[in-house]
Amino acid sequence: MSDKAVPSSAKASAAHHNASRVTRHALPYFPGCALKDQARGFEDSARAAMAALGYELAELPRWNCCGTVYSLATDDLMRHLGPVRNLVRVQDLGETRLVTLCAMCYNTLARSSRFVGADPERLERINAFMDDEADYRGGVEVVHLLELLRDEVTFEAIEAKVERPLDGLKVAPYYGCMLLRPREVGIDDPDSPGVLEALLSALGAEPVDFPQKAECCGAYQTVSSPEIARARVGEIVSAARWAGAELIATSCPLCTYNLEHHQVEREERETRHASPVTRHEIPILYFTQLLALALGVSEDKLGFAGLKFDPRPLLSDRELV
Template sequence: MKIPYYPGCTLSTVAQDFDRSARQSIRDLGVELEELSKWNCCGTSFPLTPENVIGLAGPGNVLIQAMKAGGTVSTLCSFCYNTLRRTNNTLKSDVGRRDVLASFLETDGLGDVKVLHLLEVLRDQVGFAGVKAKVVRPLKGLKVAAYYGCMLLRPADAAIDHPESPKIFEDFLAALGATPVDWPNRGECCGSHLAMSETDLVKRLSGSILSSAQACGADLLTTSCPLCFHNLVKSQEAILRDEGKETVLPVIYFTQILGLALGEGPEAMGIADGVMGAGSVLKAKGLWPAAVPAGSSGGDA
């Protein structure tokens, strides 16, 4: 099975481990992510004012490339997903903005793309039962807090699951043999772009998320958002430095632990082995293999 794929800017630069782990782990499940032949930045944030039609041009052009690739596009980054999904929804329902943008981009058919997050692909096309069947290294005993953040659940018409009581992330973790942690802050905001201007606020918001997950027994926290990943890691570093706290909650991308469960080596998945990395936790749980032959994968098991 092949699925058109939009990596976005961040996964092509500072979050390459996220991209690489996704491509390999999904390949182990018999799915090939085919990168769009031409793509540009999605714009990161969906334009909220109706007058800002030009703000839809960036994501609109990505959707045009998706139409050329067959009308479906998958993505990993929560922000990319949210922006593309909301843009597609808007162009489908708002004839005025669709016509203006179609004229500007010299195209038609806008609003007809199916925008999917990779978790949706795993749930609806591979199936979590199919994922479970491919697991060769069950993550038994590993308690993982699934962090949705803002962009996967809001607004409701762009949510990958029920916006108030989602379970897609938890079902994914259960398929890997991990224990999903029940915790209250899984949909709270980490501070997002305020990391550039309000670092103390972001540290407080992210610290609250980390403390909540730890208090509920999490060994790891997993996310699909590179900005959330950055804020949580950097805030934790600041908390350890400024407040002298000693407990660490490693943060990891969901595709990295997917690959690990499918038999990939932690190094190939970009899983860090260090104080702030997940290596120490995985070793304590017996999930860090001493050596994994090159090219081994759950898909070949």
């Protein structure tokens, strides 16, 4: 696929907002800070998997921090500037859609887009704050990659392209919060989602259900009150383990950090005297890594090196790597 994101004829029809046709498989994409740092494997595997499906994730030019957490106050308009600046960049491309991978970026961008787009007066005020950018006109749709895979690529098409079925691999899909809540931007049922399960099934894996799949990992409390995050992660990981999971699939770099980091701490505290055999950490993978693996992407593009718990011994045991 060419480096030019969008053919000019397609750009001209962008206003008609038939996004799936307009982008012709090249999609403006927002990485965010974590995907350029501790979650590189998330981006690398997503790009490789999408390439295998015939799509290009074209990185948004001059993107900036999404703000990570959405401001919930009525008078905090300034905090929407970061997300809105990114939406202006999408608008500058003549595009109407922005794809995200990180669940926190997705939430912040999608909510800000709705918040400023819903009220012309608000939009005017926020535009007055921005000097260097064109005015944001509203209407940029923020899409999470999982939505795109489900609604546009379709899981049937993905299943047809699977080269290495993840047969018998027991994966606990962990959604966390920001993909699901609030309802206005949630990509699935806020308490009982199923989109990750459907994707995992299409890949040949065996999704493992566990009650904590949509519960919070402790989020940024890992900075201020790590003991709270540790307690959360303990519940989540042990529930997944009890349900028989061999891997946990996530869509959020902060969830991944917490699940990895506090799992180690917990293991060290609780099994300090146990034999090494009984100590088994559950690898935490991004769902895109499993997708890319099943689609036959070569191992060097799966980004396993950045993971705290190497899934390769398990995967090679199943003859998947």
